[in-house]
Amino acid sequence: MPAPLAGLTVLDFSPLLPGPFATRILADLGAKVIRIESPDRPDLVRQGPPFVAGVAAGHAYLNRNKQSLALNLKAPGALAAVLRLVVQADVLVEQFRPGVMARLGLDYTTLQAHNPRLVYCSITGYGQTGPLRDRAGHDINYLALTGLSAGSGRQQSGPPPQGLQVADVAGGSLHAVIGILAALRQREQDGLGQHIDISMSDCAFHLNALAAAGQLAADCDTPAEGGLLNGGSHYDYYRCRDNRWLAVGSLEPPFLIALCQAIGLPELAARFGIDPAQAKRQLAARLAEQDRASWEAVFASVDACVEPVLSLPEALDSELARARGWVVDVAIGDDTVRQPAMPIRFSRAEAVYGQAGGAVGEHGRTILREAGLDEMEIAALQAAGALGPACDADLQQ
Template sequence: MGAPSFERLRVLDLSRYLPGGYATQVLADLGADVVKVEDTGLGDFCRHEHPQLGGMSYYHEALARNKRSVALNLKDARALEAYLKLVETADVVVESFRPGVTRKLGIDYDTLREGNPRLVYCSLSGYGQDDPRSLRALHDLNMQAQSGYLSLNGGVKAPLHLCDLASSMVAAQSILAALYDREVSGEGRRIDISMFDSFVWWNSLLDARWCFQGGTLDERSVIYPADCCFYNIFETADGSRLSLGLIEDKFWRAFCEDVGAPELAEKPEGAYGRVCELVASKTLAEWEAWIAERDLPIAPVIDKGAAIGQMLECEPDMMAYCDFPRAGRVLQTNLPHRIAGMRPSISDFEEAPALGEHTQAVLRELGWSEAEIMELVESGGALVAGKGAS
């Protein structure tokens, strides 16, 4: 699985929850040796989210496949020594502590680069390492609120963590860019990822529109407002829903003509209400038959079960079930990166690790004897988990 070039990469992931884990998931799936370095208590908080199967959290199974777990108490001198030795073998470190914590622990970029000048060190925080707002307790929704985005969508809380996902994308891109630069310069880089800035980047079209409209933007002045007649979701006669994406004028006019309402082609006042009535005049099945005879960007809104069933049938290389030792039969989603010769196979995926499952193996790789490992474990500096641990 993965490409030989990625199999030579070692990534140490000290992050918790989605932003860092999602970014390093890309590298793990491409074949890099991603080692989750977790504390000996709870480990990554996402391990404990519900629902769970076989003691394994859905969150952890989605973000930690193909990775290894080493559990170390970095406040313990011997455990810290082991971690610093591990860093010497690493290409990338990813962390999401609040600014200043890594320096207190003795694992900040300036310290680590002394032993490994080729290290790419990626820090994720709310607003960046030098912004005092990053010292506050904030989550994804708070930053969406501060970006102005929630004022444009009716204040609806999205089922996906948009700031987290934006920062994951930016982190993965930055890591790959820094690794490429390292091949040229021979030097590593420090990467400072701001979750807020990452989401601001995703908002660039909205912010440009705000500027072009003279500094105004609200729900009524966004490109597709809530009562948009041609790009919206409408209810059918049987309570189902239909999505209309008739952005291009040719599609909108063809729709108006074919539904017997050519007077709507110029999008007059009240067009939204009229389209609501038109869509509500047929059942979803009737609309599906109508759509099948036309080349129009219209599609039913289907639920997750139907969508996943469709994916499993049409794109088994993108979504499939894996039989894992602890959780059992688990749905897994592949990378969308279709790079010839590099895309992983879902059938090769390994289950997310138990906390400390690979502590012994990794410490052995560093030259530690069994006696030294057990001494560290008994002192509380490390955790060694069996296959049954979560």
């Protein structure tokens, strides 16, 4: 079956996580993604352990299905080579601070003149405008400045550091993909591309749907442990006797009644309407009396929204993961590596799992030739020091 985005060409100038995650989604859906990397300033994701087949596992996943061109954008001839790629591209994704692409001669206004159909997506921490546009930031900063951190965690211990990059991925990456696909749809109607300004802090705020809506409409703040979903109710995590945990999401009355009946305290459901804090303490005490495995057996046949808190290895080995195909084998060199699968399922299309991300510039010769550069032009780039070592090796094939 065909991939949904087959025929699209994407130029990816982004390092680290948000941009590469977004373009990996596009690549999994069939787009041709050309990643343009610095030959002498490697992406930090390439250097982080663990490694598989000599490649960082994170890089191998984030850059799945992509081609790599190592190009020094400041070297003579590099800009002209990029423009040859731009005129053939549908989408460009960049993740530099505002103004960097303009200094390189690769800003949207300049490239639009070469390709009016280009959809140009900029991903930054604080957007192209505003007081923090030039400020550095990371995921924890975006969550802090948008109110998400203050509403999480415990009143005594404060907000917890997250084990995943919420603002980067759920904010920046996924909103970038939405914006790109929307702009491509509009281009079908009028033939013109446009610039998309993705701020990870904007998008993080957008994720805080219920609390932000309540605050804006009714001036109703939701501090940590002060709301229905952040520890202020029995919707919470509970420690078991063996120091493992259960996630209790029994919000609706039928689920709460089923929960209390399953743990042998049917009268507790009514107490939540009288003294919810005391009832929650009783629930916690009861769940602490048995190991997690015992409660798993109890709730296996009870529809009460109660599930075990699994470690990542346990989750990957679960029946759910196997049934839903969370993991795929992807080629890497002469071997394969297990990676997270594309989670979107189509009735008449399939995701692409061609190859894991590899060496910097490993597809340089192919990319430049397909862009229309002849051997003399490629040799000139090489002589000017514009091409990285992997591309040099490619040129000698």
